[in-house]
Amino acid sequence: MRLNIVLVEPEIPQNTGNISRTCAAIGADLHLVRPLGFSTDDRQLKRAGLDYWDKLNVFYYDCFADLASPRPGADFYFFSTKAGRPYGDVAYADGCYIVFGKETAGLPPGLIEQNGGRGFRIPMRGGIRSLNLSNAVAIVAYEAMRQGAFAGLE
Numbered sequence: 001m002r003l004n005i006v007l008v009e010p011e012i013p014q015n016t017g018n019i020s021r022t023c024a025a026i027g028a029d030l031h032l033v034r035p036l037g038f039s040t041d042d043r044q045l046k047r048a049g050l051d052y053w054d055k056l057n058v059f060y061y062d063c064f065a066d067l068a069s070p071r072p073g074a075d076f077y078f079f080s081t082k083a084g085r086p087y088g089d090v091a092y093a094d095g096c097y098i099v100f101g102k103e104t105a106g107l108p109p110g111l112i113e114q115n116g117g118r119g120f121r122i123p124m125r126g127g128i129r130s131l132n133l134s135n136a137v138a139i140v141a142y143e144a145m146r147q148g149a150f151a152g153l154e
Helices: 013-026 043-049 064-068 133-147
Strands: 004-008 029-033 058-061 076-079 097-100 119-121
Touching: 004 013, 004 133, 013 029, 013 133, 029 064, 058 064, 097 133
Parallel strands: 004 029, 004 097, 029 058, 076 097, 076 119
Antiparallel strands: none
């Protein structure tokens, strides 16, 4: 099972560093859509990812369309607290893209609507605004890997 993890306009370097570590652990590619809320040379970003940066592929894009346009027919799944269906409803396909928004605002308005039927959420108790971004990515990524029988992992 090969995954692509997409962060649209991430703001907190420690979250992106933690997500990079998850990507390295499962062999996922990390796609970062600008603007980023930090420098990729940021000491906190590097520290959070520890020594795993050389064990993953990181790609950068100026906008989401730059990522999606060259990949017609690719399986994109969008995660938001505003989406209706739970993440467990997805049958994750090899090579799919799991897409998350920035920490303070989530995905840009309209992105889920433009991709009808591809919006999902992680269920939580009422009154809770959201999970930490790196935790949310790990939950969804490991569900996808579980569905793929943890292929390629020890």
